[in-house]
Amino acid sequence: KAGVTQTPRYLIKTRGQQVTLSCSPISGHRSVSWYQQTPGQGLQFLFEYFSETQRNKGNFPGRFSGRQFSNSRSEMNVSTLELGDSALYLCASSWRGSQRSYEQYFGPGTRLTVT
Amino acid sequence: DQQVKQNSPSLSVQEGRISILNCDYTNSMFDYFLWYKKYPAEGPTFLISISSIKDKNEDGRFTVFLNKSAKHLSLHIVPSQPGDSAVYFCAASARSNDYKLSFGAGTTVTVRA
Numbered sequence: 001k002a003g004v005t006q007t008p009r010y011l012i013k014t015r016g017q018q019v020t021l022s023c024s025p026i027s028g029h030r031s032v033s034w035y036q037q038t039p040g041q042g043l044q045f046l047f048e049y050f051s052e053t054q055r056n057k058g059n060f061p062g063r064f065s066g067r068q069f070s071n072s073r074s075e076m077n078v079s080t081l082e083l084g085d086s087a088l089y090l091c092a093s094s095w096r097g098s099q100r101s102y103e104q105y106f107g108p109g110t111r112l113t114v115t
Numbered sequence: 116d117q118q119v120k121q122n123s124p125s126l127s128v129q130e131g132r133i134s135i136l137n138c139d140y141t142n143s144m145f146d147y148f149l150w151y152k153k154y155p156a157e158g159p160t161f162l163i164s165i166s167s168i169k170d171k172n173e174d175g176r177f178t179v180f181l182n183k184s185a186k187h188l189s190l191h192i193v194p195s196q197p198g199d200s201a202v203y204f205c206a207a208s209a210r211s212n213d214y215k216l217s218f219g220a221g222t223t224v225t226v227r228a
Contacts, residue, residue, distance in 0.1 A: 004158070033216070040124075042204060042220035043159070056215045090158055103149060104216065106158030 002027065004093050004107035012113045018079040021110045025072050025093030031055070032074040033104060034066060037088040046089075049074050078112075086114045118142045119207050121219035129227050134192040136222050138205030141186065145207040147214070150179060150190050153202045153221070162203075163190070195226045 005024045013019050025032050033056075034046040045058035049068035068074045072093075078085055088111050092104035120139045128134045136150075146167040151159035165172040165179045165188070172179050178191045192199055205219040 035218075040220055042119075042121075043206075043216075043218040045215060045217070048215065056213055058215075092158070103161045103164055105161065106151075108156065108158050 004091060004105055006089075006091050006107035006110050008110060009108065010111045010113075012115060013081050014115050015081055015083060017081050018077065019081060019112060021076045021078075021089055021091075021112075023074045023076070023091030023093075023107060025074070025091075026105055029093035029095050029105070030072050031094045032068055032072065033092045033094075034074070034076050035090045035092065036060075037090055037109070038086075043090065046076065081114045083114050086112060088112075117220070118145075119205055119217045119219040121203075121205055121222050123222050124220070125223045125225070127225045127227060128195050130197060131194045134190075134195045134199065134224055134226070136190040136192075136203050136205070136224070138188050138190075138219055139186060140188075140207050140217075142207070142209060142217070143186065144209040144211045145217075146210055147208045148179070148181060148188050149206045149208075149216070150177075151204040151206060151218075152199075153204065159204055192224075195224075197226050197228060200224055200226045 007022045031050045033048040035043040048056040052068045063079045066076045088109045090109045092106045094104045149164040150162040152162045153159040163177045181188045202221045202223050204221045206216045208214045
């Protein structure tokens with residue numbers, strides 16, 4: 001079974017630009033969550049999508065948005081990039097049929113650098 | 116507000132010895148706990164989990180202990196192997212919060228040969 005894939009793996013953008021990151025979940029998984037990882041901060045939850053609907057949202061500004069398509073693939077968009085948005089962005093998928101399904105499966109991440 | 120805390124940013128242990136990673140949480144509503152392992156340039160990988168109705172769960176060399184009264188859990192790795200060198204994240208979720216995962220900041224484990 002193919003794992004979670006994220007594209008692109010690396011990205012360099014300048015302040016003020018916008019960026020779109022893509023995530024393809026494991027086949028059969030309907031939930032996709034996005035996290036931001038920065039040094040010393042662990043994984044900060046951005047949002048979760050389930051069946052094309054945003055189900056949960058973390059404490060990030062409105063510049064961070066996402067969506068999910070009917071095939072469960074998800075995209076995350078960050079507008080008006082700031083230097084502090086430089087981070088590893090991780091996508092995770094899960095089945096979400098029972099509590100054990102919250103054993104999320106992560107992709108390799110997209111390393112975003114804002115200059 | 117960091118609801119899950121891993122107070123030791125790093126741990127160094129000799130190969131063959133026990134590694135003990137600690138995690139504290141503040142939200143008494145958390146009812147499911149997980150440990151993830153992360154190598155550089157890869158996403159975190161699920162390692163082991165425990166429900167709040169249990170106080171111990173074992174899977175091979177990995178054992179997680181939960182002390183609900185102390186709001187504390189720990190991960191024991193016995194024996195430690197060089198391939199265990201990685202960053203370990205503790206995570207917790209609550210049914211009341213729609214099972215959203217809250218992660219700790221991670222502990223970097225280095226296993227010395």
